Amino acid sequence: MARVYDVELVAVTKRYGATVAVDNIALRIVKGSYCCLLGPSGCGKTTTLRMIAGHEAISDGDILIAGKNVSLLPPARRGTAMMFQNYALFPHLDCIDNVAFSLKMRGVAKAERRAQALEFLKLTHMDGYAARLPSQLSGGQQQRVALARALVTRPQVLLLDEPLSALDPFLRGRMREELKRLQTTLGITFIHVTHSQEEAMALADLAVVMDGGRIQQASAPRELFDRPRTPFIARFMGGHNVLPADLARSTPAGDDKAMIAVRTDRCRLAPADDVAVGGLPGQVVAIEYQGTRVQVTVRSPAGLEAMALLSDDHFYRDPLNPGDGARIAWSPDDVHPLASV
Amino acid sequence: MQDGRRSLGYYLLAGFFGLYVLFLYGPTLTIAVLSFQGPDGGLTFPMNGMSLHWFRNLFARQAVGDFGGSLRRSLALGAIVMGLTVTFSVAAGLAFRRRFRGATLLFTLAVASLIVPSILVSLGIGLLFNLLGFEPAWYSSALGAHLTWTLPFGLLIMLAVFNRFNPFYEEAARDLGATSWQCFRHVVLPIIAPSVIGIALFGFTLSYDEFARTLMTAGSFNTLPLEIYGMTTNITTPVLYALGTLTTVFSFLVIGTSLGAVLLLRRRRARLGNDAGKGV
Numbered sequence: 001m002a003r004v005y006d007v008e009l010v011a012v013t014k015r016y017g018a019t020v021a022v023d024n025i026a027l028r029i030v031k032g033s034y035c036c037l038l039g040p041s042g043c044g045k046t047t048t049l050r051m052i053a054g055h056e057a058i059s060d061g062d063i064l065i066a067g068k069n070v071s072l073l074p075p076a077r078r079g080t081a082m083m084f085q086n087y088a089l090f091p092h093l094d095c096i097d098n099v100a101f102s103l104k105m106r107g108v109a110k111a112e113r114r115a116q117a118l119e120f121l122k123l124t125h126m127d128g129y130a131a132r133l134p135s136q137l138s139g140g141q142q143q144r145v146a147l148a149r150a151l152v153t154r155p156q157v158l159l160l161d162e163p164l165s166a167l168d169p170f171l172r173g174r175m176r177e178e179l180k181r182l183q184t185t186l187g188i189t190f191i192h193v194t195h196s197q198e199e200a201m202a203l204a205d206l207a208v209v210m211d212g213g214r215i216q217q218a219s220a221p222r223e224l225f226d227r228p229r230t231p232f233i234a235r236f237m238g239g240h241n242v243l244p245a246d247l248a249r250s251t252p253a254g255d256d257k258a259m260i261a262v263r264t265d266r267c268r269l270a271p272a273d274d275v276a277v278g279g280l281p282g283q284v285v286a287i288e289y290q291g292t293r294v295q296v297t298v299r300s301p302a303g304l305e306a307m308a309l310l311s312d313d314h315f316y317r318d319p320l321n322p323g324d325g326a327r328i329a330w331s332p333d334d335v336h337p338l339a340s341v
Numbered sequence: 342m343q344d345g346r347r348s349l350g351y352y353l354l355a356g357f358f359g360l361y362v363l364f365l366y367g368p369t370l371t372i373a374v375l376s377f378q379g380p381d382g383g384l385t386f387p388m389n390g391m392s393l394h395w396f397r398n399l400f401a402r403q404a405v406g407d408f409g410g411s412l413r414r415s416l417a418l419g420a421i422v423m424g425l426t427v428t429f430s431v432a433a434g435l436a437f438r439r440r441f442r443g444a445t446l447l448f449t450l451a452v453a454s455l456i457v458p459s460i461l462v463s464l465g466i467g468l469l470f471n472l473l474g475f476e477p478a479w480y481s482s483a484l485g486a487h488l489t490w491t492l493p494f495g496l497l498i499m500l501a502v503f504n505r506f507n508p509f510y511e512e513a514a515r516d517l518g519a520t521s522w523q524c525f526r527h528v529v530l531p532i533i534a535p536s537v538i539g540i541a542l543f544g545f546t547l548s549y550d551e552f553a554r555t556l557m558t559a560g561s562f563n564t565l566p567l568e569i570y571g572m573t574t575n576i577t578t579p580v581l582y583a584l585g586t587l588t589t590v591f592s593f594l595v596i597g598t599s600l601g602a603v604l605l606l607r608r609r610r611a612r613l614g615n616d617a618g619k620g621v
Contacts, residue, residue, distance in 0.1 A: 055515070076517065086509060088509040090528055090531075091532060092534075102517035104527070105514075105518045105519045105527075150516075
């Protein structure tokens with residue numbers, strides 16, 4: 001049977017003394033897919049990546065890459081390559097020697113390794129800068145060199161530690177496309193650590209949300225956004241109103257801890273006195289213009305807040321002002337029940 | 342500053358700086374000028390003609406003193422001290438990056454030798470050699486005495502260097518398949534190279550002009566500073582100045598060469614950078 005998974009984590013745990021950084025996680029990443037590890041800082045995503053890379057010892061559990069247990073192997077023998085957050089390009093070597101470094105360590109002859117390195121610099125459009133030192137490059141260019149340096153080892157799995165966080169927003173978007181293009185062209189698995197859900201949604205085949213050292217949900221981004229499992233996921237992904245379940249008339253009252261999520265773009269505004277509509281009545285506390293959309297926040301007397309994301313022409317047909325009474329309303333079909341954690 | 346007038350502070354500081362330079366180079370210059378005295382000239386001004394007489398005289402066999410031999414010994418000792426200091430400082434710097442048992446104690450012990458008066462170190466080593474029945478010599482007891490001075494210095498510099506050293510470089514090297522040795526040889530060493538050269542120069546110069554620590558430990562053959570000191574009490578001709586001028590020129594040559602090497606390296610790197618974009 002053909003191998004299905006490139007990376008499998010089995011009950012992987014990382015402890016630093018008494019603190020548990022990664023708590024008994026299990027994950028399987030399908031061959032040739034783009035996986036994003038996602039979560040707030042300190043959630044264990046970088047530790048997980050570093051354990052896969054072999055730069056951090058595993059306290060418990062096993063890591064399999066291409067079906068082989070690599071838990072005890074050194075980084076270079078795992079079939080992985082890592083791209084570091086600060087790129088870690090060797091400052092004393094020019095681009096081509098940086099990329100050729102791994103080949104040099106393996107004893108590949110100079111002409112041969114330079115030829116290969118140039119090929120990979122071409123792949124990342126940096127062949128014109130082969131003789132530059134890292135200090136003579138911009139952040140985006142350094143990143144491309146770092147990418148070439150990781151790919152030249154022909155890894156089965158490429159590990160990227162917050163690769164886009166050091167770039168300005170414009171460049172970030174371009175590199176994002178480029179990463180996806182490379183992953184598709186090369187057909188290898190990328191594991192990409194990020195704290196940006198936007199990045200994960202744009203890139204991932206499999207998005208893994210972590211919190212407190214555990215995996216909260218691992219699924220396709222669309223499912224993650226459309227059907228968040230817990231209030232944490234719904235809040236973290238954004239674009240959702242997370243509210244007590246008894247506000248939704250479809251849910252039977254009684255369980256006062258139960259929560260629901262309603263996408264803010266599925267919500268609408270209704271008059272405050274239109275009790276029959278349900279939803280959350282209160283006062284408009286914020287109106288944020290976002291170009292194509294307008295985001296209106298309403299706070300109830302009890303202090304609950306909900307937002308509606310409205311198209312601009314819809315909002316300006318009958319504009320509201322902060323302080324006005326209003327009600328955030330939604331259709332019962334759009335209510336998504338959440339699991340209490 | 343638009344009207345071209347400078348404040349009083351400027352002139353005070355400029356005067357202070359002038360004095361500083363005068364004190365720094367004045368004596369050296371005086372000696373340099375006096376070393377060109379004519380054959381009949383004395384140790385003080387006025388100049389009695391101009392000649393290279395005393396420089397020639399320097400290389401003739403002296404009645405007292407062995408300039409050539411002491412210079413050779415000082416150079417050799419400086420080179421050995423340099424080599425040992427670089428090797429042990431770098432190794433110790435690497436070791437201190439990991440917290441090992443007794444690290445603080447070892448560090449304190451090493452650095453404490455910096456504050457022990459140098460003449461006492463010298464005396465102690467000399468006495469110890471006598472006590473053990475060894476003959477003190479420049480290549481044994483004096484070498485040890487110099488190392489008590491240069492090693493703590495080297496260690497302190499390396500600690501500062503590794504304090505700022507980004508461990509991600511080593512992680513990246515390991516990720517790319519480098520063994521520990523390859524990682525050191527191809528990544529760590531080239532990155533810290535400027536500091537290592539600095540330690541080497543430090544080690545050499547500290548040893549080359551060390552007087553107090555050599556005084557009781559040199560044994561029967563003098564190093565250059567001891568020889569010069571001996572000469573000052575015995576020789577009353579400007580040959581002493583010729584010696585001073587020559588050693589100063591030598592020091593400048595060493596400094597100039599190392600600065601030149603650093604500049605050359607930088608230039609080479611910059612040139613490498615400049616032909617980028619030509620589609621190599």
